[in-house]
Amino acid sequence: MNAPFVDIHNHTIPGVDDGPKGMDDALKMASIAADDGIETVLLTPHNRDVAALTRHGRLDEQADRLRQAAATDGISVRFLLATENYLEPDLPQQVEQGTALPINGTSYILVELPYMGMLALYTDDTLSQLQLSGLIPIIAHPERCEALASRPEVLEGFVQRGMLAQVTSASITGAFGRDFQRAAEHMLRHGLVHVIATDAHMARGPRVPVMSDGVRAAAKIVGDERALEMATTVPAAIVEGRPVDVPEPKQAKRRFGPFR
């Protein structure tokens, strides 16, 4: 499979967050991505690390350095810029101040919720504020978020309210273990996730920038055509700021509740 994939969640900028430490590893990642058919990579360092380690002017420069090094090495990947934004009550203000970056200057914004434990009480309110300011939140890897994996109907509520969700390729293949895989499969089956991305952090192990395996695994659940769209046309529309057509979610089965 050598499709023109678009990866909207990726930590290839070196030395900024928990991605690669140096340019050599970053270039290895870029090369793996290119070999997998990834044509466009949206660089999404964690906003909290970026704010702590650098200034946003420099983030642009760091993305440029990566672009130049990749071009010198003959790696033909297009790099775009955003941040992966941890949901905090002041996230709308961080966007206004430019310390949390929407996707490639569009209205889409990648939002990360906590991996463990319950969602914070301000979650709904802050997501609504982002929407009221004209942004469309894309929930990063909900299958790896305990609160959403155990209660997918909460994610369904977000989707019904006009948000999108990104599932991680390695979760679908089972590279992160059976629990994450089951959650990913459930969300795929119920139309609760819309884009496949790598969330790549390194040049080896399960967090490499490879999408083809995840697309193949997703195809067994949603069919070849939909799986491919989730890695090509849907993310391409997102990085260009165009509307995306997503299927209506199928009612996610309640897994917990007081009435059964």
Ligand SMILES: [Fe+2]
């Ligand atoms: Fe990430």
